[in-house]
Amino acid sequence: MPELRLYNTLARRVEPFAPADGQTVRMYTCGPTVYNPAHLGNFRTFLFEDLLRRVIRLAGWQVEQVMNLTDVDDKIIRKAAATGANILEVTEPFTELFHRDRRYLRIEDAERYPKATEHIPEMIALVERLVANNVAYIADDGSVYFAIARFPDYGKLSQLDTREIRAGARVAQDEYAKENAQDFALWKAAKPEDEATGAAWDSPWGRGRPGWHLECSAMAMKYLGETFDLHAGGIDLIFPHHEDEIAQSEAATGKPFARCWCHGEFLLTDGAKMAKRVGNVANVVDMRDQGISGTAYRHFVFNAHYRKQLNLGDDSLEQSRAAVNRIGAFARRLVEATTGTAALADAATRAERAFLEALFDDLNAPEALAALFTFISEANRELDAQGDDLPALERARAAFRLMDSVLDLVPEQEVDADLAAWVEERLSMRRAARERRDFAAADAARAELTARGILIEDGPDGTRWRKG
RNA sequence: GGCGCCGUCGCCAAGUGGUAAGGCAGGAGACUGCAAAUCUCCCACCGUCGGUUCGAUUCCGACCGGCGCCUCCA
Numbered sequence: 001m002p003e004l005r006l007y008n009t010l011a012r013r014v015e016p017f018a019p020a021d022g023q024t025v026r027m028y029t030c031g032p033t034v035y036n037p038a039h040l041g042n043f044r045t046f047l048f049e050d051l052l053r054r055v056i057r058l059a060g061w062q063v064e065q066v067m068n069l070t071d072v073d074d075k076i077i078r079k080a081a082a083t084g085a086n087i088l089e090v091t092e093p094f095t096e097l098f099h100r101d102r103r104y105l106r107i108e109d110a111e112r113y114p115k116a117t118e119h120i121p122e123m124i125a126l127v128e129r130l131v132a133n134n135v136a137y138i139a140d141d142g143s144v145y146f147a148i149a150r151f152p153d154y155g156k157l158s159q160l161d162t163r164e165i166r167a168g169a170r171v172a173q174d175e176y177a178k179e180n181a182q183d184f185a186l187w188k189a190a191k192p193e194d195e196a197t198g199a200a201w202d203s204p205w206g207r208g209r210p211g212w213h214l215e216c217s218a219m220a221m222k223y224l225g226e227t228f229d230l231h232a233g234g235i236d237l238i239f240p241h242h243e244d245e246i247a248q249s250e251a252a253t254g255k256p257f258a259r260c261w262c263h264g265e266f267l268l269t270d271g272a273k274m275a276k277r278v279g280n281v282a283n284v285v286d287m288r289d290q291g292i293s294g295t296a297y298r299h300f301v302f303n304a305h306y307r308k309q310l311n312l313g314d315d316s317l318e319q320s321r322a323a324v325n326r327i328g329a330f331a332r333r334l335v336e337a338t339t340g341t342a343a344l345a346d347a348a349t350r351a352e353r354a355f356l357e358a359l360f361d362d363l364n365a366p367e368a369l370a371a372l373f374t375f376i377s378e379a380n381r382e383l384d385a386q387g388d389d390l391p392a393l394e395r396a397r398a399a400f401r402l403m404d405s406v407l408d409l410v411p412e413q414e415v416d417a418d419l420a421a422w423v424e425e426r427l428s429m430r431r432a433a434r435e436r437r438d439f440a441a442a443d444a445a446r447a448e449l450t451a452r453g454i455l456i457e458d459g460p461d462g463t464r465w466r467k468g
Numbered sequence: 469g470g471c472g473c474c475g476u477c478g479c480c481a482a483g484u485g486g487u488a489a490g491g492c493a494g495g496a497g498a499c500u501g502c503a504a505a506u507c508u509c510c511c512a513c514c515g516u517c518g519g520u521u522c523g524a525u526u527c528c529g530a531c532c533g534g535c536g537c538c539u540c541c542a
């Protein structure tokens with residue numbers, strides 16, 4: 001088993017990775033803000049994290065993954081206020097949708113999905129520690145800020161120069177009385193709309209709500225400990241979100257926060273970052289409506305390295321759909337095969353090795369995919385050869401199982417009973433026609449099937465069908 | 469202005485100091501009643517210009533082009 005190596009943003013290089021206790025990888029992944037459907041760009045990151053947790057298990061460790069759900073923030077409050085609703089009424093439907101979309105993409109369940117609103121006491125306690133440690137200060141209106149000037153390590157993750165934020169970069173307007181423009185809110189004093197939407201809680205500093213960065217620190221430490229193994233998220237979170245998490249966590253505990261930080265690059269569309277404000281977002285439901293499977297999107301995402309920008313083009317998903325169909329055809333063939341050859345076993349062993357090496361080398365999924373496809377070609381050739389080596393076939397099945405346990409790319413064949421019955425009827429008509437060598441009638445039956453998106457394959461043991 | 473990334477076959481995309489994975493699409497053939505699936509074969513000198521080197525797509529520099537972060541953001 002090769003050694004797992006990951007790019008650690010903190011060190012800016014690829015390093016060996018292992019959990020501190022040698023057993024369980026404790027990882028925190030920043031989840032969605034549930035005020036909107038998560039788009040495909042968001043899901044690129046979640047898919048990268050899904051790959052990460054699966055590879056960690058492949059390395060022989062257990063995973064304790066926490067993904068937070070941000071269910072209180074400016075946008076949620078604005079949306080709730082606009083309709084006179086409570087923030088919960090805004091966030092609940094989108095929380096459900098997030099999980100539905102996630103499952104469509106076969107993203108495994110994290111061990112926990114804590115919500116910010118259910119951890120207010122933990123957050124208040126954290127702010128109190130920071131105030132006690134004299135790195136936070138209370139403004140006149142009851143807001144509490146973190147003073148970055150009192151935390152010397154500030155900037156170590158993003159490596160941004162905090163002494164001067166230059167002209168050109170937009171600096172936040174000073175809504176409140178901050179000592180330094182870059183100080184960030186730990187606790188925000190309640191405004192009327194916060195109260196109106198149920199987004200305000202009692203605290204030692206008066207009514208208010210937590211700052212965004214605070215929730216991740218509080219929940220990560222509650223479930224994973226003050227120091228944990230891995231913290232992942234999108235690359236845009238490096239600054240300020242993760243930088244601020246480090247500041248407030250380490251200033252409170254005096255201990256390192258996350259041991260390793262991993263960040264996934266963006267998804268672009270039409271050459272620009274996919275983002276709501278750019279107006280180029282696509283959602284999982286859109287994809288599903290177009291008949292694109294979750295596996296096709298997985299393939300598209302894994303076909304590029306997670307630290308490289310990836311552009312979603314017009315036919316990207318079509319290409320991936322075709323690729324994934326090839327994998328599905330092979331999976332079926334492997335199930336139905338009855339024997340193999342010595343060369344098949346050899347191909348399986350080589351494929352596994354190449355696959356693991358690729359993935360353990362900073363999650364090189366494209367190369368792992370290449371290993372899979374090379375295996376598919378070689379195995380198809382050997383299966384054609386009609387050998388008599390049964391253990392070799394088992395070896396091949398095991399290798400494929402291993403690879404698919406990480407990539408999870410075999411497209412589903414949802415079986416609609418009515419459709420299946422209709423298809424079987426056409427097929428038996430076609431069989432009868434072929435037996436009397438009435439090929440015109442046989443082709444007509446096939447044309448009917450094709451028109452409904454059913455593809456058929458004649459084999460030695462009869463005809464097989466599937467949805468295209 | 470600061471920080472970072474990218475430019476490899478028609479499209480997507482790995483990779484290496486000694487002449488380049490894989491997928492999609494395409495071409496020729498085998499198999500098939502015809503298809504489909506599968507198999508065989510074909511299909512790139514790695515943005516431009518310099519430098520380092522015995523040798524660079526791979527290192528360095530410049531330039532051209534594209535993207536991201538520095539503000540809510542996966």
